[in-house]
């Protein structure tokens with residue numbers, strides 16, 4: 001049933017600029033780690049990056065490094081290194097790949113950026129457990145190994161509404177980080193600088209939302225697979241002017257695609273929602289598989305996780321608390337189902353793919369009846385594919401292809 005023609009991957013022109021600012025970011029981190037004056041903080045992906053940046057830290061995101069290990073397919077052979085020191089193959093394969101890479105002295109940064117050996121050594125580690133407990137274990141291991149302080153936010157979980165009580169709690173926890181950060185950085189927090197950083201994060205997030213929402217057009221000008229690449233600056237550079245400038249450029253290009261009716265997937269026939277993590281080592285294969293079937297996977301929960309409409313420069317810390325609590329992954333199933341239903345409508349979706357990632361239960365929403373409930377309410381069919389974000393031993397390419405082809409056939413019959 002696959003179309004005869006080979007899928008065309010359409011290059012986004014802004015990619016060159018994105019690669020440049022990501023390269024600048026990694027070299028800046030590397031320089032900061034070598035300098036006596038600048039300090040390096042490691043931060044979880046939805047940790048208090050705004051605070052760290054405002055205090056002058058160069059900020060490294062180990063999840064970004066772990067995703068690079070996945071995308072370069074280095075992760076699978078590094079995971080056993082972490083297993084040998086007691087981290088189960090069943091826990092987060094970002095954690096096991098990243099710690100494995102450290103133990104082996106291996107990093108995709110060294111291959112991509114001459115002169116960089118690997119992630120910068122931290123002066124402090126800062127986590128937020130809003131996404132999962134694994135990040136705390138992950139950072140605690142490095143804290144012990146490298147003898148640096150590890151501090152963080154223990155986030156409430158599984159709530160439907162972001163109440164004032166929850167915001168008060170996280171606000172106080174963020175404030176409690178400041179004395180340690182001032183001691184490590186040797187500088188006092190400048191409230192004006194924090195306001196400016198939060199304002200830039202707000203702008204970045206708003207542009208990123210607009211970028212993702214271009215996919216509501218028919219045909220969609222970008223796919224989820226493009227999004228996983230172009231979200232880089234929203235993850236590692238939020239709170240900077242570079243990220244804002246980049247998303248202005250990307251948005252303009254996508255708006256032009258809409259005006260010219262340029263489809264990310266030629267002959268788009270089906271519009272698919274992706275729920276869960278990407279399979280980093282299979283981005284290209286999955287992108288091509290869906291393109292061959294004229295199915296555009298055009299929107300996801302994952303890429304939208306870096307949209308934080310609650311940032312407010314007038315109330316920087318409180319709005320950071322609200323934004324971090326608003327994250328999809330930390331909410332109840334009732335909230336998640338409402339959210340997905342709205343997305344299905346907005347993007348005119350006719351099928352959902354759930355990625356059940358073996359080592360990331362927190363980001364796998366197919367295990368407690370959600371696909372069945374949503375299908376009953378919306379009539380939109382779904383397919384669960386088993387796999388993993390980083391550990392390719394959990395991925396069966398044959399089974400994925402067979403199941404996806406059968407699913408698209410089912411959509412066609414419908």
Ligand code: SF4
Pocket residue numbers: 063092093094095131132133134135359360361362363389
């Ligand atoms: S959310 Fe999943 S992938 Fe991300 S750090 Fe936690 S367990 Fe790992």
